[in-house]
Amino acid sequence: MIFLAALLAAPIASAQTISPADPATASPARVDAAIAATFAGAAVAWMPRVTQDETQRLCSLRRNEPTQAEADSIVARESATLVMPAETTVLGNWRNGEKIAQNGQGGQFSDAPGTVSGGNCYACHQMAPAEISYGTLGPTLAGYGRLHDFKPEAARAAYAKVYNPQSAFACSSMPRFGHNKILTEQQIKDIVAYLFAPDSPVNAP
Numbered sequence: 001m002i003f004l005a006a007l008l009a010a011p012i013a014s015a016q017t018i019s020p021a022d023p024a025t026a027s028p029a030r031v032d033a034a035i036a037a038t039f040a041g042a043a044v045a046w047m048p049r050v051t052q053d054e055t056q057r058l059c060s061l062r063r064n065e066p067t068q069a070e071a072d073s074i075v076a077r078e079s080a081t082l083v084m085p086a087e088t089t090v091l092g093n094w095r096n097g098e099k100i101a102q103n104g105q106g107g108q109f110s111d112a113p114g115t116v117s118g119g120n121c122y123a124c125h126q127m128a129p130a131e132i133s134y135g136t137l138g139p140t141l142a143g144y145g146r147l148h149d150f151k152p153e154a155a156r157a158a159y160a161k162v163y164n165p166q167s168a169f170a171c172s173s174m175p176r177f178g179h180n181k182i183l184t185e186q187q188i189k190d191i192v193a194y195l196f197a198p199d200s201p202v203n204a205p
């Protein structure tokens, strides 16, 4: 009985010492300071990657749920930065696109110099229906070109979404592949071909 009483009387304060961050009181300045300290020794070339731009700052502040007006302003700002290929057809080689979609290399401290980055699309998307290993953070892209009637303007819209997803989805968690120079124009065209070529495995029934 004494033991039970002691248990009941035991302080439970320790459970309260770590509380989840409160969006109302979280301090962006403290987070910035922690990030700057963490990456203090990183190469100068990495600095743009750990410095938030206006869009990222607003998405962080709103925990990826901006108001409609804020979302509209983000989409407008990001759309203004799109660099679209001059020619109407944005379809490259789907076989190269498939390799890029499957390739998760690049963007790491341990990369050998000259490493060509992939798109790592399968980490977040189903693409070719025959592929059984894929992440589900993003929507399925199986049959994407077929579902868009293989229309050239839909392929251009897909190019824009891969180049900079935030030109369409304000606080997207999909990387801004062209904007952040992860993929080249040719690589994005190859990826778009993987999505839109009628004979691509993505469009297999």
Ligand code: HEC
Pocket: 101, 119, 120, 121, 122, 123, 124, 125, 137, 138, 139, 141, 158, 161, 162, 165, 169, 171, 172, 173, 174, 175, 177, 191
């Ligand atoms: C980190 C996860 C992630 C990665 C990696 C990623 N995506 Fe996405 N993608 C998303 C999410 C999430 C969405 C849904 C839009 C949103 O709300 O952000 C999306 C949306 C899309 C869309 C638009 C679909 C529609 O509604 O029309 C396309 C096209 C697309 N992704 C293609 C790609 C391609 C191609 C790659 C690889 C080069 C890729 N994604 C890599 C997460 C990702």
